[in-house]
Amino acid sequence: MSTDSTPEMLDGGCHCGRVKVTIPARSAGVVVCHCADCQKLHGNSFALFAAAPTDVRWTGEEHVVWYASSPANERSFCGHCGSRLAKRPTDAAGQAARILVSAGLFDPALPRTVVKNLWLEQKPAWVEAARTAPLTPEAFVALALAEPIGTETAQYGYALRAASGNKKPPGVIALTWIAASDPAERERIRAHSRQNVQDFQAEPGFISIITGFTGLRGFTVTAWEDEASMRRALSGHHAVAMAELFGERFVASVWTSVWTPTRVNRLWVRCTACGALEDASDDHRACNCCEAPLPERPEFW
Numbered sequence: 259m260s261t262d263s264t265p266e267m268l269d270g271g272c273h274c275g276r277v278k279v280t281i282p283a284r285s286a287g288v289v290v291c292h293c294a295d296c297q298k299l300h301g302n303s304f305a306l307f308a309a310a311p312t313d314v315r316w317t318g319e320e321h322v323v324w325y326a327s328s329p330a331n332e333r334s335f336c337g338h339c340g341s342r343l344a345k346r347p348t349d350a351a352g353q354a355a356r357i358l359v360s361a362g363l364f365d366p367a368l369p370r371t372v373v374k375n376l377w378l379e380q381k382p383a384w385v386e387a388a389r390t391a392p393l394t395p396e397a398f399v400a401l402a403l404a405e406p407i408g409t410e411t412a413q414y415g416y417a418l419r420a421a422s423g424n425k426k427p428p429g430v431i432a433l434t435w436i437a438a439s440d441p442a443e444r445e446r447i448r449a450h451s452r453q454n455v456q457d458f459q460a461e462p463g464f465i466s467i468i469t470g471f472t473g474l475r476g477f478t479v480t481a482w483e484d485e486a487s488m489r490r491a492l493s494g495h496h497a498v499a500m501a502e503l504f505g506e507r508f509v510a511s512v513w514t515s516v517w518t519p520t521r522v523n524r525l526w527v528r529c530t531a532c533g534a535l536e537d538a539s540d541d542h543r544a545c546n547c548c549e550a551p552l553p554e555r556p557e558f559w
C-alpha cells in the first residue's frame with residue numbers, strides 16, 4: 259500500500275517525549291473532527307489518523323491518562339506534558355475496531371492530505387473546511403475501511419469492478435463471501451484478491467468481477483463464459499490462497515458458490531437520437547427505429 263518514498267511505519271511522540279507511538283504509514287490520511295468535544299479537549303479541531311488498534315504500538319504507557327469524554331468514548335493525554343494522544347470507543351467491540359491517533363504527534367513534514375472533515379455543523383465560524391477533499395481511489399478505500407459506517411439494517415463499505423471487455427453472456431456466476439477476524443486478516447485477504455484478479459484477467463473466458471468490503475466482510479461476484487474458464491483461472495493464485503485458508507488459522511468464516519443461469523434476459527440500450535429502448539443483445543449498432551448509431555453495448559456483467 260505504501261509507495262517507495264513512504265516508510266512502512268511512522269513514528270510519533272508527545273511534546274515531552276515520554277510517550278511514543280508507531281502506526282502504519284498507510285493510516286496517514288488525516289480526518290479532522292470539528293465537534294464541540296474536540297474543540298474543548300484539543301484546544302480546537304482534532305486532526306487524527308484512524309487505525310486498527312493492533313497496528314498501533316505505544317511506549318511510555320505509564321504516562322498515558324484516559325478520560326471518559328462521553329458515554330461512548332474515551333480520550334488519552336500525556337500525564338506529564340498534556341499532549342492529546344488518542345480517542346477510542348469505550349465498549350470492547352469498538353476498541354477492537356479502531357483507534358484515532360492525534361496527527362500532531364507525527365512529523366509535520368509527512369506528505370498528508372485531509373481526507374474528511376467531521377462535524378462541520380459544530381465548527382467555529384472562523385474555520386473554513388469542505389466535508390471531503392477529492393479522494394484518490396486508494397484514499398477512498400482506506401477511508402471506507404478505517405471508518406465502517408452502518409445502520410441497523412445496512413452496512414456500508416466499498417466495491418470495485420474489474421472487467422475484461424468480454425461481451426458474451428455469462429454462463430456461470432460465482433458468489434463468494436469471506437469474513438476476516440480482524441483488520442490485519444482483511445488486508446491479507448485483499449492482497450490475495452489483487453493477485454486473483456490478475457489471474458482472472460489473463461483468462462479469455464473471464465467476464466468481470468465485482469468485489470468489495472463492508473467492515474470485515476468481503477464479497478465477490480465473478481462472471482465467466484463457462485465453468486471450464488472459471489476453473490482454469492482459479493487454479494492459479496486462488497489455489498494458493500485456499501491452501502492457506504484450510505492449512506492455517508486464517509479467516510473467521512467463508513462461503514463460496516457457483517451458479518448457472520435459469521434465464522438470461524435481453525440487454526436493452528437506449529438510442530440517444532430517438533429515445534427508443536433497443537434490444538441490443540445481438541450487439542447490432544444501428545437503431546431499428548431511426549437508424550442512428552447506437553451507443554456501444556455494455557457487457558452483460
Ligand SMILES: [Zn+2]
Pocket residue numbers: 272273274275276277336337338339340341
Ligand atoms: Zn508528554
Ligand SMILES: [Zn+2]
Pocket residue numbers: 291292293294295296297304377
Ligand atoms: Zn470530535
Ligand SMILES: [Zn+2]
Pocket residue numbers: 529530531532533534545546547548549550
Ligand atoms: Zn433511434
